[in-house]
Amino acid sequence: MIVSKKRSFTKSISWRFLGSLDTFFLSLIIINYSTQNYSFNLAFYIAGLEIITKTFLYYFHERVWNKFNIGRLEESVRRSRSLFKAISWRITASFDTFLISFFITGRFDWATSIAIFEIITKSIIYYFHERVWNRVKWGRIKQND
Numbered sequence: 001m002i003v004s005k006k007r008s009f010t011k012s013i014s015w016r017f018l019g020s021l022d023t024f025f026l027s028l029i030i031i032n033y034s035t036q037n038y039s040f041n042l043a044f045y046i047a048g049l050e051i052i053t054k055t056f057l058y059y060f061h062e063r064v065w066n067k068f069n070i071g072r073l074e075e076s077v078r079r080s081r082s083l084f085k086a087i088s089w090r091i092t093a094s095f096d097t098f099l100i101s102f103f104i105t106g107r108f109d110w111a112t113s114i115a116i117f118e119i120i121t122k123s124i125i126y127y128f129h130e131r132v133w134n135r136v137k138w139g140r141i142k143q144n145d
Helices: 006-035 041-066 080-105 108-135
Strands: none
Touching: 006 041, 006 080, 006 108, 041 080, 080 108
């Protein structure tokens, strides 16, 4: 089984919505806790720029994983595949978040904190996102052996 480009695109958009909300709230909490100055601007800029970069990165990540049959079954995928995808995505995405956060804030400590907390929250969210999409049959194409 492989997946269509439309499925990859739709999955990318659904993940980006969840991921950007998480980044916005993490950035807001970390920056505002550090400054005692409650401003949405930096968190908004970080999450906004992330929407652009990560939409492309996630789509590319999905297409690369589509080339591998590790953990792929006839009509679904094993939990191990979801876990490996979550780990590879988290490495890519956290590095992207760190770069964006550092670029926008100019603060290494804030960028590091945002990226570290994101590893925890988004790994959990991503795993469940993968499991939900595992139940969706739309966009799956059976391979002929």
